Amino acid sequence: MTDRYAADDLIAYAEALFTAAGLDADKAAIVAPLMVEADLMGHTTHGLQLVPPYLGALADGSMAGSGRPEALADRGPVVSWDGRRLSGVWLTATAVELAVERARQYGTCTVSIRRAHHIACLAAFLERATRHGMMVQIASSDPSVASVAPFGGTRAVYTPDPIAVGIPTSGDPILVDISASITTNGLTGRLHKEGRRLDHEWVIDAAGNPSTDPAVLFTDPPGTILPVGGIDHGHKGYGLALTVEALTQALAGHGRADPPEGWGAGVFVQVWDPAAFSGVDAFARQTDWLAEACRSNPPRPGVGKVRLPGDGALARKRAALENGVELYPGIVDGLQGWADRLGVAAPTAL
Amino acid sequence: MTDRYAADDLIAYAEALFTAAGLDADKAAIVAPLMVEADLMGHTTHGLQLVPPYLGALADGSMAGSGRPEALADRGPVVSWDGRRLSGVWLTATAVELAVERARQYGTCTVSIRRAHHIACLAAFLERATRHGMMVQIASSDPSVASVAPFGGTRAVYTPDPIAVGIPTSGDPILVDISASITTNGLTGRLHKEGRRLDHEWVIDAAGNPSTDPAVLFTDPPGTILPVGGIDHGHKGYGLALTVEALTQALAGHGRADPPEGWGAGVFVQVWDPAAFSGVDAFARQTDWLAEACRSNPPRPGVGKVRLPGDGALARKRAALENGVELYPGIVDGLQGWADRLGVAAPTAL
Known part of the structure; x- marks a missing residue:
């Protein structure tokens, strides 16, 4: 059972981390809810998972915090x-x-x-x-x-x-x-780290042979998506x-x-x-x-229901706002190191 | 060996057909070169092949010729x-x-x-x-x-x-x-008429099963692309x-x-x-x-050269302007009936 958090608590957490790392307060107030919004919608590679590298970028100056x-x-x-x-x-x-x-x-x-x-x-x-x-x-x-x-x-x-x-x-x-x-850099990177494969031949190795293994993107020379x-x-x-x-x-x-x-x-x-x-x-x-x-389109065999782009994300968002946000494994731990360093308190799970 | 025509002759032919069918002269002067342009670029389902149905539409009033x-x-x-x-x-x-x-x-x-x-x-x-x-x-x-x-x-x-x-x-x-x-309506329609198949499973039948046969689009109820x-x-x-x-x-x-x-x-x-x-x-x-x-990208096995979209079309166009336009089979015959009816002389092959 993964912990759940109130969306507002996660937003406040991200906002506190960003301001502590040197992002202008008016900017942190806009960026933090957008990071959590991605998690609410189920785009878990592009939500709070990105906060640690963004904090790193503020720290090393590769992201400007002001102006x-x-x-x-x-x-x-x-x-x-x-x-x-x-x-x-x-x-x-x-x-x-x-x-x-x-x-x-x-x-x-x-x-x-x-x-x-x-x-x-x-x-x-x-x-x-x-x-x-x-x-x-x-x-x-x-x-x-x-x-x-x-x-x-x-x-x-x-x-x-x-x-x-x-x-x-x-x-x-x-x-x-x-x-x-x-597919994306985020997904192939995550699957590679987890030692998993792609559903279909979505990548090619450096010689151009189709593959389901995201590892072909990490050879030298690398393959491509x-x-x-x-x-x-x-x-x-x-x-x-x-x-x-x-x-x-x-x-x-x-x-x-x-x-x-x-x-x-x-x-x-x-x-x-x-x-x-x-x-x-x-x-x-x-x-x-x-x-x-x-x-209302009659679905193909094996398809439960034809949906519109956004239907799933908006349903996930509504459920997460009501029942709390279940973060993808590793995200909470990834933020904890920065929270300790920046002196920001992590939110309590629901 | 298919006949070749001078692009200008084909443009004049299409222009004469359109004006004879009731399209304003200023409009025919713009439409005719654009129809031939498609053939020059190799988009043969969307060039002169469309002139007969356009003439039909002018004749039955479903295309307005003036205004x-x-x-x-x-x-x-x-x-x-x-x-x-x-x-x-x-x-x-x-x-x-x-x-x-x-x-x-x-x-x-x-x-x-x-x-x-x-x-x-x-x-x-x-x-x-x-x-x-x-x-x-x-x-x-x-x-x-x-x-x-x-x-x-x-x-x-x-x-x-x-x-x-x-x-x-x-x-x-x-x-x-x-x-x-x-794939497109134009291509599936043409292949179906010619009794040919698609390269891959680009269509599904009415029940949702993937197929290479464009005929599944012409059943009742029809399949889909x-x-x-x-x-x-x-x-x-x-x-x-x-x-x-x-x-x-x-x-x-x-x-x-x-x-x-x-x-x-x-x-x-x-x-x-x-x-x-x-x-x-x-x-x-x-x-x-x-x-x-x-x-300059190194190609995959079986690919001669990586091209940009438009490279092929522009090369075909240059060749056709120099050596004449080779029309897709059936296009010349399709126009002839209209030429006879409208009293327009067909161009001479090169």
Whole structure:
């Protein structure tokens, strides 16, 4: 039986750890709930598990704890920032807030951020736009890391290149959170550490042979994660990855062509206000129809029920808010060392 | 040995057919080269093969040959049109042109179109933005047709939902053209007609069993095309499809929630001007690096060379412009009946 914690206690804990480590209080107040939000949604590789490495980054200066992004350009519906290695979670939340405000005025808004630190769980930001009736798309890539090869190739060029989309309906929003590769650095790293295998041949070794063993990513030279579509139709994931690379680095004017600066992200945020197109009701009429057609779809053999992206995460979140958050094994212990060092009290299990 | 034709002769032929069938001359002058462009790029299911059904649609009035779209909204960086069942190819080309112009002013621009007729080959439009140094994304869906089920389901809810992205570099642009399903209506229809099979299990029958036989799509009830990622990780293609549905129908305020109007499209065009972000040179520095890293990537066994999306299409186009266009079997015959009826002379093979 794993311990359960109150979400608010975990947020207060993370906030105390971040401020103790030197993150501005106003930033910690935004970052902490977003870390816990990922755990609430079940994205356990991108929630509190990331707090220890973030604290390490604040300690060694690779994440800036103070200050504002530098505005590189502002045309109203287009804003470009240099993130100055500030918390990517804070930068992205701030960008979504700005994009929502600007989209209300212009109908759409793009915010591009170079040199953010890591931005954690993209899905966690989506409701910050959809609750205002806006459609939002967030993409990120890490120009200092490469684990995915172009389709047909064997040498890693880019990151899994996630893209998340929030789509409002009259009820729960549709929360899409996919990457351009079949699996992620977080999951393959965790399975490798635990000596486990992937469900299918989602990786190739350094010579290009398909494998279910995440260990092939840790050889020298390393293998690579396959693009979405795999060996069969991986040109689709490849095309999506190139799109994300361009949106997150080329627009930002900083990326793999520059000297690596360490763990971080180029970020792309786009918001559309349905009110500026055909109206909020007309938008929801279509997305409500779509949601119902998917949820009521007769399932394939072996599938219990057809769900919408986000349905599972929102159900997990509701349950966790009611019954407490069950953290993935190892997360509590990983935080304890930092809590001792920073003099922060760990929360009590429920 | 198949006959070859000069591209210009094919364009003049298509233009003459369209004007004879009642399409405004200014529209035919834009639509005809775009149909041939698809054949030049090798997208043979979405080029001249579509001219006969387009001529049929003009004849029966399901495609409007004259007039302008109705402006539903215009906020500068956001424009929303009712396409009034005009040629989707003409509407999309006009939308890309407008979006490029507006993006130059605002940094980005979204054009949303409801009630367009079919828009043919998305990739054919991309260079109309990239040649101005702009990044462009085009998506479309047909609310009157459904051939793809949500992941885990068995009843078709939406179309393959293509998305195309043009990314400028210092050299050739990267031209991404993917759909959210593994294969398309065009390809499965053609293979079925020819009694052929798919390379892999890209479809499921009505009960949900994976198959390589496109015939399962033509049973009653029909099977469905699998989303990108297939049985294995089809939640990725599913997420992409929901995104395209929202961008092309919910923003447009017209879609599957409305009574079907026949073969047509909801269209979404977004253009970004790198000059409004970090500058054209900074953009190209990243995309040039990316293009080189992909093209020089050591290939997997059995892969000759790693290519970028668009490399093949642009090479085919250059060859076809130099040596003539070799049309897919059946296309010339398909046009001949219309040429006879409309009194248009067919071009002479080279």
